[in-house]
Amino acid sequence: MAHNVTIEQIAAHAGEAVTLHGWVADKTDKGKLQFLRVRDGTGVIQATLFHKSVSPEAFEAAKHVPQESSVIVTGEVRQEPRAPGGYELSVTDFEVVQRARGEFPITPKEHGIEFLMANRHLWLRSSRQHAILRVRATIIQAIRNWLDEQGFLLMDTPILTPAAVEGTTTLFETDFYGDPAYLTQSGQLYNEANAMAFGKVYCFGPTFRAEKSKTRRHLSEFWMVEPEWAFGTLDDYMKVAEQMVSYVVQTVLEKRAAEMEMLERDLAPLKRVVPPFPRISYDDAVKLIQTKGDANFKWGDDFGAPDETLISEQFDRPVFVYKYPTEMKAFYMAPDAERPEVCLSADLLAPEGYGEIIGGGQRSDNLEYLEAQLEKHKLPREPYEWYLDLRKYGSVPHCGFGLGIERTVAWICKLEHVRETIPFPRMLEKIYP
Numbered sequence: 001m002a003h004n005v006t007i008e009q010i011a012a013h014a015g016e017a018v019t020l021h022g023w024v025a026d027k028t029d030k031g032k033l034q035f036l037r038v039r040d041g042t043g044v045i046q047a048t049l050f051h052k053s054v055s056p057e058a059f060e061a062a063k064h065v066p067q068e069s070s071v072i073v074t075g076e077v078r079q080e081p082r083a084p085g086g087y088e089l090s091v092t093d094f095e096v097v098q099r100a101r102g103e104f105p106i107t108p109k110e111h112g113i114e115f116l117m118a119n120r121h122l123w124l125r126s127s128r129q130h131a132i133l134r135v136r137a138t139i140i141q142a143i144r145n146w147l148d149e150q151g152f153l154l155m156d157t158p159i160l161t162p163a164a165v166e167g168t169t170t171l172f173e174t175d176f177y178g179d180p181a182y183l184t185q186s187g188q189l190y191n192e193a194n195a196m197a198f199g200k201v202y203c204f205g206p207t208f209r210a211e212k213s214k215t216r217r218h219l220s221e222f223w224m225v226e227p228e229w230a231f232g233t234l235d236d237y238m239k240v241a242e243q244m245v246s247y248v249v250q251t252v253l254e255k256r257a258a259e260m261e262m263l264e265r266d267l268a269p270l271k272r273v274v275p276p277f278p279r280i281s282y283d284d285a286v287k288l289i290q291t292k293g294d295a296n297f298k299w300g301d302d303f304g305a306p307d308e309t310l311i312s313e314q315f316d317r318p319v320f321v322y323k324y325p326t327e328m329k330a331f332y333m334a335p336d337a338e339r340p341e342v343c344l345s346a347d348l349l350a351p352e353g354y355g356e357i358i359g360g361g362q363r364s365d366n367l368e369y370l371e372a373q374l375e376k377h378k379l380p381r382e383p384y385e386w387y388l389d390l391r392k393y394g395s396v397p398h399c400g401f402g403l404g405i406e407r408t409v410a411w412i413c414k415l416e417h418v419r420e421t422i423p424f425p426r427m428l429e430k431i432y433p
Ligand code: NSS
Pocket: 165, 166, 185, 186, 187, 188, 209, 211, 217, 218, 219, 220, 222, 224, 226, 227, 356, 357, 358, 359, 360, 361, 400, 401, 402, 403, 404, 405, 406, 407
């Protein structure tokens, strides 16, 4: 009796008869021998059909089976050092579940990115996408494990919200029973309420920004993990974030070696990702840019991608840039007590030109300051009334941060663009498939 197994488990079944359920990745016809590469989602294996080892019907079916037909294959697992993965299947039975209709649109030849994106639902079957999306899953698992172990409580925050978190220019508006509502840009404000109720919390979910520019690191829908905790400062946030990011990178190196190899990722820069991370003030970063990069850069300007690259090139691991100008950042940032023109914020820039992957800081715990900030940012008070309440009943210094999953995956896998880091990316004017 052949057991149902997955290709991932194949090594444990050498010499045994097994049954695989999968798809034909491709095929070579050598007359009396048919070589099929069978993919089942967990891996790929070569399945060899010798005309005398299977029924004539099964042999004919294999000979004519089109690429990406779904199949059930039974055979003996043989160790084969020359085969990718080290094992082969000597087929004794072959059954087609569905014969693919026509030629599969994605072939080994080079396709343009537009074509691949329009066929994302099929492109997901390729080995490179498998590697990237497995790394993504491991990154998410590592983040959750780490936060759970550190005592952060998972608190889901709403997606439909009545107000902005990160400015009003990137809001996706929707209709909520006749009133306007917005898809959330960040769970942070609700997380602050959660932190005042539970101490240490995190939310992890999709967030939305109507980004009107096409860049290699902006999505309209992206996933963010946001830890938030009471009695925390800017310094505390940086310590927690560097521990978490290091743990995530080291976990990927440990658990996803095969995927990193498939992606031809240079591991040396990732091995260096251990705490402590360097920290540079916004002021010093500006001086650096003025001397080594753009001489016209002014204090108060936001960093462009080349500026971020210049800053991160000075260090051998991710770097925090801290205390940005208050004017540049969101309304909720706590001002520096000695220098209110800067705030207790910090961004983490990833190395190798990947730029910002985390934004965060200490939140203002002062009612009057926040009231003034809402006015300054031209935000209506009413939808934030509950948020102001948090500063009336046991307000404490607190902090948190948001890490963008897709940018983190792009960096760890060293990809050119975030579009490959999520199964179905949403970008400027792109919502199909
Ligand atoms: O705007 S952030 O810098 N910060 C926040 O949203 C805070 N409210 C988070 C917090 O403190 N709880 O965004 C945080 C991260 C940023 O560093 C990126 O990694 C990612 O979210 N991010 C994005 N990823 C992909 N596409 C887009 N458009 C995008 N915007 C931010």
